[in-house]
Amino acid sequence: MKKILFGFYILVIIGIVVCISNSNIFGHKNSQAIAAGERVYNKNCLVCHGDTGKGEGIKAGTALNNQNFLNSVTDKNLYNYIKYGRVGTGMPAYGPRLSEKDLKNIVAFIRNWQTENIDFNVQKNIAGDPANGKKLYTLYCQNCHMEAGKGMLRMGTALSHRDYLEYTTDKQIWISTAYGREETRMGPSLKGLDGVRQLKKQDISDIVSYIRSLEEKK
Numbered sequence: 324m325k326k327i328l329f330g331f332y333i334l335v336i337i338g339i340v341v342c343i344s345n346s347n348i349f350g351h352k353n354s355q356a357i358a359a360g361e362r363v364y365n366k367n368c369l370v371c372h373g374d375t376g377k378g379e380g381i382k383a384g385t386a387l388n389n390q391n392f393l394n395s396v397t398d399k400n401l402y403n404y405i406k407y408g409r410v411g412t413g414m415p416a417y418g419p420r421l422s423e424k425d426l427k428n429i430v431a432f433i434r435n436w437q438t439e440n441i442d443f444n445v446q447k448n449i450a451g452d453p454a455n456g457k458k459l460y461t462l463y464c465q466n467c468h469m470e471a472g473k474g475m476l477r478m479g480t481a482l483s484h485r486d487y488l489e490y491t492t493d494k495q496i497w498i499s500t501a502y503g504r505e506e507t508r509m510g511p512s513l514k515g516l517d518g519v520r521q522l523k524k525q526d527i528s529d530i531v532s533y534i535r536s537l538e539e540k541k
């Protein structure tokens with residue numbers, strides 16, 4: 324009888340431990356940050372990036388609630404994109420307007436939209452021929468991203484913008500080009516993916532080296 328009772332107690336304890344670890348008690352701090360971030364987002368960003376972050380705001384904003392995007396950027400990238408903005412495009416710089424805490428809370432809120440983990444198949448060595456990249460860019464990208472990556476609201480983002488290129492690696496530009504951003508106008512380019520463009524890995528590296536060559540030197 325004693326042995327059975329002892330076994331019963333052990334089971335109860337295991338049950339309690341499992342319940343606690345599955346509940347959000349330990350994630351409490353993060354859920355507070357997400358809730359605080361949501362309030363700042365709704366006040367400042369919703370008007371452009373939309374209620375669900377799919378870029379459906381009444382003013383022009385890109386899709387942030389996008390699995391390809393979220394899987395290709397770090398929290399630090401998001402933080403820098405928001406802090407420095409892309410002055411001259413629709414995206415203001417929030418560094419002067421929001422506190423560090425607000426910025427970090429928005430990042431937690433946006434990160435919470437990520438529901439998938441995607442393994443991108445990226446070319447190992449992203450080095451290329453910018454002259455060929457320019458040709459391909461003119462053919463396949465310019466009608467949306469404009470000449471020399473200047474960008475245009477609602478058409479395509481500003482790829483040559485200093486604050487985009489400064490806080491974005493070649494690998495990240497490669498991934499955005501190859502895989503696109505699902506449910507936006509930015510379709511995939513890598514051959515085999517379901518895109519309008521069927522480019523080879525090396526073509527994409529050539530385009531990336533062209534885009535990188537547009538970076539203004541400080």
Ligand code: HEC
Pocket residue numbers: 378384385386387389392460463464465466467468477478479480481482487495496497499500504507508509510512520530
């Ligand atoms: C039909 C229009 C269209 C074409 C053609 C197009 N893009 Fe885009 N691209 C977009 C839009 C719109 C976005 C922003 C999508 C969003 O997140 O809402 C974008 C996003 C991107 C991004 C991410 C930039 C950022 O601001 O984060 C990169 C990199 C990019 N495009 C590269 C390219 C390249 C290279 C080509 C040509 C091979 C190309 N695009 C062709 C419309 C286009």
Ligand code: HEC
Pocket residue numbers: 363364367368369370371372382383384385386387392401404405409412413414415417429474475476479480481482484487
């Ligand atoms: C007035 C409209 C507007 C507001 C307000 C706005 N954004 Fe943006 N945002 C944009 C546009 C337009 C872009 C794309 C700019 C470009 O590169 O051409 C952008 C780009 C971004 C990017 C980079 C996305 C990418 O595809 O690389 C992030 C992250 C972002 N915004 C987050 C925010 C957050 C968070 C807020 C609120 C604190 C905010 N934005 C407020 C219009 C806006």
